[in-house]
Amino acid sequence: MNLGSCLAERLSHYLDLTDNEHAALDEIEVQERECKRGTIIRREQDRGRELFVLRSGWLQSHVVLGDGSRQIMRFFFPGDIIGLSSLALDHSPETIVTVSDATIAPFNRQKLCDIFESHPRLAALIFTVTMAERVAMADRLASIGRTSARARVASILCEIFARNRVMLKGELSELQLPLTQEDLGDATGLTAVHVNRMMRGLVDDGLIARSGNKVGLIDEGRLAAEANFIDRYAKIDTSWLPPAR
Amino acid sequence: MNLGSCLAERLSHYLDLTDNEHAALDEIEVQERECKRGTIIRREQDRGRELFVLRSGWLQSHVVLGDGSRQIMRFFFPGDIIGLSSLALDHSPETIVTVSDATIAPFNRQKLCDIFESHPRLAALIFTVTMAERVAMADRLASIGRTSARARVASILCEIFARNRVMLKGELSELQLPLTQEDLGDATGLTAVHVNRMMRGLVDDGLIARSGNKVGLIDEGRLAAEANFIDRYAKIDTSWLPPAR
DNA sequence: CGGTCATTTGAGAAAGCTCAAAAAGTGTGG
DNA sequence: CCACACTTTTTGAGCTTTCTCAAATGACCG
Structure with missing residues (x-):
């Protein structure tokens, strides 16, 4: 579990990656952080600009509403990219917490930027996977709504x-x-x-x-x-x- | 309303686009189609591989569940890209319908591909806007759920x-x-x-x-x-x- | 002007919520 | 390894919110 990029492994389920692309993804997961169950990775309103690849364990992201009730937006599983939701925003829209002990690999937005510049196919693949996630989220909307x-x-x-x-x-x-x-x-x-x-x-x-x-x-x-x-x-x-x- | 790219206009609210980028976006909206209110642009399970830019009017996308109830996933407003949800899938996950008379500009996936290859900054911007949309969708999830x-x-x-x-x-x-x-x-x-x-x-x-x-x-x-x-x-x-x- | 579609209002029914308390697990320090 | 504290699961009973069904009213179109 400590070898190689989890993101690469995940993406290669959808597409055969070139050596070049593998190398680019390996650079993303150079660091690694262990987190105990219940660790708050990011708090709503934090200015976190970091992203993470989830290497092992589960996470969830949620918001807490005015009356104290909580809505879990999403669960994260190994191979998922964490923190994309704050990409467009100054402040995180949600709190992200580990649900089990977990290993995450933090990386900078700059790395994502590099991928868009140097590896258009990878960028497009990540975009596509993200779209699939949006569809899954829409399914959940229908589930909850109807x-x-x-x-x-x-x-x-x-x-x-x-x-x-x-x-x-x-x-x-x-x-x-x-x-x-x-x-x-x-x-x-x-x-x-x-x-x-x-x-x-x-x-x-x-x-x-x-x-x-x-x-x-x-x-x-x-x-x-x-x-x-x-x-x-x-x-x-x-x-x-x-x-x- | 007939001049220029609506997508460019939308994106330029977030970022000053270069002439190059403007030119690339203009190429996307070369065709135009008028649709009366209630027109079905895409049916659930259709193999539509086309994308659209919405130039005027409103649309919605929805699914119909087994018991006949309907969940509207999203409304589309001018400047939105339509059809990204089928990008990752063979078949459309949802039905897309005009809610008012509307004008849409159809374009091929290939054009999006070109943007990822030749205009990384635009690709990243579109990715970012899409992330903002996902956050908005998450808000709606919380709204409906809680x-x-x-x-x-x-x-x-x-x-x-x-x-x-x-x-x-x-x-x-x-x-x-x-x-x-x-x-x-x-x-x-x-x-x-x-x-x-x-x-x-x-x-x-x-x-x-x-x-x-x-x-x-x-x-x-x-x-x-x-x-x-x-x-x-x-x-x-x-x-x-x-x-x- | 009739027909269709959308809105409005009422009344009873149902799904899911709240509160409360007991039972079953889980982890921690001694 | 046990005892205690804490969290999670389970069950019951009554209550609220939202739904369903039904009918009346209003708006728009040909």
């Missing part, structure tokens, strides 16, 4: 499994969730209490299984159907990209 | 005004809304009936005014406060961009 509590819980579970599959490749039917039901509620716009009831329902109906904080998919097809879930990360279209340099 | 019906309606109104201000520059306290209350409901995750009641409430409390489908902001400060609204489009940070070529 589906039942049960469907929302099913949906977030599907998404977590789908996104972890990109890096792990292949089989993945059981997963250690470092998330509390409170977290799941804040991600789906529900209360922890109601998440609990919905999870029990999913277990009772044989869609998932649980023990401790392990969750297993029993009938993924039915789960995805109930959730209206579509996997946006499985493959992305790279046909339009410029040639590698 | 705020009351009244706050959600207030929020969507704030967003519509804020985004129209970018292009119109300066004062804008009254706007002709080509949206039905059904549309607003589908954007905020509410029913049309409930949107109606919330709007009445906002009018009664002196936050907004209405006549026909014109909406005016009476007390924008209070409206934004109730909505938890933050304008993500007013200015964006361009300090990290590579030099113009």
Whole structure:
């Protein structure tokens, strides 16, 4: 896990990278930082100008509203770039926290700038992956806006499994969730209490299984159907990209 | 309205563009298509590989869920790029429809590719604007997930005004809304009936005014406060961009 | 002027929330 | 390894917000 670039590994699932491109990405992950579970990487309103590649562990980003309620915007998994949301802004729009122990590789905006200048194909690929993420976020909008509590819980579970599959490749039917039901509620716009009831329902109906904080998919097809879930990360279209340099 | 590139105009609110860059953007909007209100530009699952710049009028994109309910993902206003969401995908994840009569300028993915190759600064700027849009979408997620019906309606109104201000520059306290209350409901995750009641409430409390489908902001400060609204489009940070070529 | 579509209002129903308390885990220092 | 403190999960009961259904009113178009 300590060798090579996680970002390169992630991107190479979508495209064969040239040596040149590999070299450019390796330069991004030269530093490394270990963070304990619950570490705040960036606080809302911080002027953080750094970016990170997540190398291991999970993170989430959230906002806290006026009445104290919290909305989790996004979970981050290995290979994700963290902090792009502050790229356009002076101040971070969200708080970013580790959800499990994690390793992150900080890098400067300048590095991203270099990629746009010297590696147009990589820049376009990162842009494309980002678009896929936006589509996934739109899916979550629809989930929260227009589906039942049960469907929302099913949906977030599907998404977590789908996104972890990109890096792990292949089989993945059981997963250690470092998330509390409170977290799941804040991600789906529900209360922890109601998440609990919905999870029990999913277990009772044989869609998932649980023990401790392990969750297993029993009938993924039915789960995805109930959730209206579509996997946006499985493959992305790279046909339009410029040639590698 | 027929002269020059709308995209260039939009982008130049954030950055002074070079002649070179202007020329590149002008090439994008060479064609033009008029569309009547209600025209479907792209259907969910279409294999559309074209992109568009919106030159005049409003559009929305939405999905229809299994039970027939609809979620509007996004509204598009002049200067926006349309179709980026299908960039990463073989098939369009959403349906895109004109909400008023509109003029769109279709262009090929290849043109975007050219920009990544030849105009890294423009590519990075487009990337950055896209990030701002993602942040705005995250705000909407929080709005739908964690705020009351009244706050959600207030929020969507704030967003519509804020985004129209970018292009119109300066004062804008009254706007002709080509949206039905059904549309607003589908954007905020509410029913049309409930949107109606919330709007009445906002009018009664002196936050907004209405006549026909014109909406005016009476007390924008209070409206934004109730909505938890933050304008993500007013200015964006361009300090990290590579030099113009 | 009739027909269609959008808005408005009312009343009852349902999904999900709040509060409260018990049960089950988890981690820490002794 | 145990005991205590703390967090998380689970369950129950009543309450609110928002939805659904229905019907009336109003606006626009040909």
